[in-house]
Structures are given as C-alpha cells and as structure tokens.
Amino acid sequence: MELCYVEGLPIHIKNIASYLRIITGLQLNIFIKIMEVQMGEEFYQCSICQKDFATKSSLVQHTRIHTGEKPYQCSQCPKEFSQRASLVRHMQVHTGEKPFKCSVCLKNFSEKASVVQHMRLHTGEKPYKCSVCLKNFAYRSSVSQHMRVHTGEKPFKCLVCLKDFTQNKHLVQHMRTHTGERPYKCSDCLKDFTYKTALVQHIRIHTGEKPYQCSECQKDFSHKSDLVKHMRSHTKEKLYHCSLCPKGFSYKNSLTQHMKVHTGERPYSCLVCLKDFSRKHHLVKHMNLHLGEKPYSCSVCLKSFPQKQNIIQHMRVHTGEKPNQCAVCLKEFKQNSYLVKHLKLHKRKKL
Template sequence: MDAGHTPTKAQEMISWPPKQKQPEVSSSDPDLYHCDVCGKDIKYQSSFREHQRIHTGERPYQCKQCCKTFTRCADLIKHRLVHSVRRPHRCKVCGKRFKLQSDLDKHGKVHSDDAPFPCHLCPKRFKRSSCLVKHLRIHTQEKPFACTHCDRRFKWEASVKEHERVHTGERPHQCSQCPKTFTHRSTFLQHQRTHQKYPAFSCKLCSKAFNHKSNLLKHVRALHS
C-alpha cells in the first residue's frame, strides 16, 4: 500500500480479522490437527480452533444482556436461556418445568428408584454421581472450597458463598413484608414465619404452636420428656 494512502472500508474489511496461524498437522496421523501447547491431537479444524482458546483465554462470544463471554458459540446459546422466562421442558410425572433438556433428564431421576452410585464407606446409595461425590466429603472431611477473605475452608460451595457474606456485608434475602434483610436463607425463612397468621409448628401432645422448630423442640423437652 502506498505511503499516506488511507485504506477504503472494503480494504479494512478484507484485512480483518487478522490471519491466524495455521494449525499443524499431527506427525502421527495426517488427518489430525496437533496442538503444540499440550500435545493433543484433534480431528476437526473447527474443534481445534475451539481447543486453542483453552490456552489463549480467548472468549469471542458475548451475551448482549449481561456481557458474559464464552469460548464456544454453543455455550452462549445455552447461557441465553438464563435470561429467558421460557421453560419448555416439562416433567410428565410432577409437571415441573425446566429450561434445559439436560436439567429435565437429571430431575427425572428423582422419580426413579434406581440409585446406581453406592458409597463404599456406608450403606447409602445415590441417584447421581455428583451427589455421591458430595456425600463422600462427610467421610473424608475434605473441604475443597476456600474463603477468598480468610483461611476458612468448606465442604460445600453454597457454604463458602454464605460465609463470604460475613466479609462483604451482602444481605441478599429481603423480606417482602418488612425492611429486614438477611445473609443466610435459613435465617430469612425463619423470619418469614413471624409474619404468618398461624404458627408453622404444632405440638402433637398439647395445643401449643410455635413459629420456629427449635422452640417446639425446647418445649417438648421441657414439658413432655
């Protein structure tokens, strides 16, 4: 291009995106593409391009609603359902609806008696492998989730998220009937019972009723044990 010459819009479009390095052909199989970073051989060039993003950190697909980015177009399409109110997949047993077919498939195991994942340390069995993995932490005392603000660790991801609110001051649970907010969902649910017209927990041995289960248990121990 001549010095001082301004490229036309058409020329700019032709030169963008910049040319990428051509994938190397695997030395062991000429029909495969070879990743020179991790040594993996991949069959399709499109899959190879997606694989390269693992190493480069490139996330070219962006959600227009929340700006979250993704490595694969398929992941973006799946993510968009988060912003949709549609739940097209319905359970034929209980009527519960789901956004994703995969979520409906997982839910279907709730209605099945099949529990193919046994714990080798106790008699319990589980319908999902993920539930077995979580259960095993009870035996191993493994705590894989670390607080980002202190040195405490937790068995469950939900537990560390709730704990971190102690540091951040976040109180995401807002009572709809009064201005109170809560850090933990369990405390929030207990508080909601104070607004109920009728107490939720009744003593089976007398007519007394309570808003909190802990108060019912104290009552039973004090008067009926």
C-alpha cells in the same frame, strides 16, 4: 480381493453401493451391522447397563459414569474429570479466557455451548420435554436427571458405603464425608468448607451482604432460611406444637425450650451459687450479678444495669411511661411488680 458375505453371497467391498440398490427385504441398519462384523469391527457393550458403543474408548469413557472414576485432574485445583475434553474446558476457568459473548446482556463465556444454553434465559425457550409428565426443560441434561424421578434410577454408587445417588455431583459431595475433603476455602479467614454453597453463605459474614429482604418490614437477612423463619413473625404461623398442651410455636428451638416447663429440666447451673436455669441466656444474665458487670447503660443519665430488663424499666423514669394498668380502678404503674402489690389492696378491701 476384499470380499464380505451377505446372505451367503460374496460381495466385493467396492460394489457395496451397487448391492444396496438391488437388495430387497433387508433393513439398512441390519445390513450395516452385518457389514461391520464382516469387516472385523465389533460392538462394545457396557456390562452394567448393556448400552452398545462403536469404539472401545467410548465404552471406557461411559463406564466412568458407573464407577465415578475421574482420571484427569486439574493442575491448578483439586477438581477431577472423567474426560480429557472436560478438563481442557475447565482450564479456561483458571486462565480466565471467555471468547464467547451473549448478544443480549454481553456476558462472556468460555464455551460456545454455554452461550447457547444461556440464551434460553432471555428467550424462555424450553425445547426438551419429559415423555411421562410432559414437563419442559431448558437443557437436555435436566430431562435426563428429571426422568430419574419417574424411574427411581440411581446410577451413581458410593464405593465405600454403597449408597446410591441420582446425580454424579451428589455422589462427589457425598464422598467428602468419607475423605474429609474441604475444597472450598475462604480467602479472608482461610476457613475450609465441604460445599461451595456453605462458602458463599460464609463470605457474607465478611462482606455484610444480606440479599434476602422481608417484604413486610424490609428487614434484610444473609440466609434465605433466616428470612423464611422471620416471616412467621408476620404470619403468626406455628408449625411446632407441644404434645402435652395446646401451645404452638413458630420455631423449633422455642418448642424445645417450652418442653422444659413440663419436664422441669434446668440444664444450666451457676458455678457460684449453684442456681439452675432452663435457658443459657438466663444463666448469662444471672452471672452478671456475681461478676458485678453492668453492660446496659442509660443513654440519658448514663446509669448502668446488669440486665437488659432493668434498663427497660429504668427508662420509664425519663419517659414517664406506665404500661401496667389496674383492671379495677384503671390506675397505671411503671412496673408490673407495683401493679401486683396494688391488686392485693383490692383483694383486702373485698374481704
């Protein structure tokens, strides 16, 4: 006869339902836990976070969150998974199977859960709320990740350098610094990349895509960071300031170049005449003089020049432009050097 003991009383398994109707003062969840122990069932506890699990297999799967272990590998690509079900869902990426469709935009998905989450883009629904700051989220996983902002928890640890991370994907990306893995390859030039975002940006070199447009001058850019930098040319924002003089700059490399004015540094040297330059492009232009190269050609008379500044000045012969004006007599000149000579005449007259 199958018996179990509750509060010292022998209870036949078949009479449990009857016993539940007559017991008093014993909470149902406590009773159920006692029954499971009596019937030989155990609770499996995680030794790291003390979370309980009803089955040993559930504990094994949970432990992989802490260890980062991913025993299930895709046969088509290097991607790995901690659970077999995740691998099965992933395989639909390679088969192209997408049996679930959004009723609004008709976009197809490989999983039903993905459709449910996708619909929140159309409805704006954010059913999950942070209990600390009350911020709303569209996905449950987003709340779990967000809570780590408040708790400071970093459950994902690198087994090589012991660095901690708040998200598993950050740990996966970090591990590539140790393994040297570059899983993302360009189909055009076969160049490898560590991160998918780097590959996406690289592809624009081949496609010519420039998805970021300046709202002021409509100039297009391949990368968002380039647009952010470009906007400073309109706002005149100067984030970088020289520590030796009041001058400010919109770009960090401009400040780096400016500092050479104070230090006198000229790291670029001409191999022919040993003349030094503070900037690389100044050396490149200078080398045209030695090589006899004249890459800048006038579109009117086809005359060629070694430096861009030369052709700018030359074009004034055709346009008649005289942008350099004397502040004393208002006489205009095509080149600044002519204005400098002219100003010396005024100085002599004063003497």
